[in-house]
Amino acid sequence: MQLRLPTSVSEARECLAEGAIPVGGATLIWAAWQRDGFPEQAVSLRKVPEATAIGDGVLGGAVLLHQVLDDRVPEVLRQAAKGVGTGAVRRAATVGGNIAGSTLRDLLPAAIVLDAWADVLTADGVDQVDLAEVQAKSPVLLALRWREPVRGAFAKVADPAGGEVPTIAAAAVDTEGVLRVAVREGYAVSGGEVGADGGGVEELFAGALSGVSETGRSLVLQQVAKVRGE
Numbered sequence: 001m002q003l004r005l006p007t008s009v010s011e012a013r014e015c016l017a018e019g020a021i022p023v024g025g026a027t028l029i030w031a032a033w034q035r036d037g038f039p040e041q042a043v044s045l046r047k048v049p050e051a052t053a054i055g056d057g058v059l060g061g062a063v064l065l066h067q068v069l070d071d072r073v074p075e076v077l078r079q080a081a082k083g084v085g086t087g088a089v090r091r092a093a094t095v096g097g098n099i100a101g102s103t104l105r106d107l108l109p110a111a112i113v114l115d116a117w118a119d120v121l122t123a124d125g126v127d128q129v130d131l132a133e134v135q136a137k138s139p140v141l142l143a144l145r146w147r148e149p150v151r152g153a154f155a156k157v158a159d160p161a162g163g164e165v166p167t168i169a170a171a172a173v174d175t176e177g178v179l180r181v182a183v184r185e186g187y188a189v190s191g192g193e194v195g196a197d198g199g200g201v202e203e204l205f206a207g208a209l210s211g212v213s214e215t216g217r218s219l220v221l222q223q224v225a226k227v228r229g230e
């Protein structure tokens with residue numbers, strides 16, 4: 001297998017056009033390659049400046065999860081990265097591999113409450129797409145972008161019984177006073193938004209978050225209370 005290391009977006013697009021498979025830290029894909037066979041070529045974005053950017057409302061897709069623990073990144077995303085796997089996983093796995101290439105996607109609820117969007121590589125250039133499209137199509141993620149929140153809160157249930165996927169809840173309020181919440185239960189992630197006073201969160205449980213369990217609801221309400229400083 002040839003590992004290609006482009007140094008610009010246009011070179012990266014060439015690699016993809018020539019059939020190279022995107023790879024982050026290979027923490028997941030390596031096992032699949034060992035089982036199914038290695039591709040002829042893979043492409044890492046780790047030398048593409050846009051994919052390694054941190055700060056000013058941007059987090060590159062090739063940034064390692066342990067590098068997300070940086071003051072320039074909103075607290076809610078830092079906490080999400082801090083809770084992923086082990087130290088060894090966080091030192092190798094990337095933002096793009098987590099959000100666009102894995103099933104657990106701990107970073108996704110945090111990205112949803114930041115109202116983040118993504119720069120993705122396409123055949124024609126770089127497109128901006130919403131997180132729903134990232135979830136649905138797993139495009140090649142160049143970077144995540146967001147507007148700075150005022151406050152955020154994040155919680156992941158530690159060591160759930162029976163090895164279940166840990167529930168995650170996140171909340172953040174933006175500068176325009178919109179409060180966003182997101183919750184992951186099992187592999188399903190849902191989110192919604194209301195006014196900054198938190199009024200209407202209960203109504204979300206009858207709408208966008210209607211599938212969320214009592215435990216999930218309570219975790220969401222705890223994050224809302226933290227964001228409201230209660």
Ligand SMILES: Cc1cc2nc3c(=O)[nH]c(=O)nc-3n(C[C@H](O)[C@H](O)[C@H](O)COP(=O)(O)OP(=O)(O)OC[C@H]3O[C@@H](n4cnc5c(N)ncnc54)[C@H](O)[C@@H]3O)c2cc1C
Binds near residue numbers: 025139
């Ligand atoms: C022991 C262990 C524990 C873990 N625990 C957690 C956890 O608690 N929470 C959690 O969220 N995750 C967890 N993970 C998953 C971890 O976050 C993933 O391994 C990681 O997200 C994959 O990142 P990677 O950069 O290594 O991707 P790779 O293994 O390199 O690639 C995985 C997939 O993503 C694709 N990909 C890579 N980069 C991009 C990109 N920029 N754009 C689009 N697609 C891309 C690849 O083509 C491949 O299909 C755990 C993993 C391990 C091994």
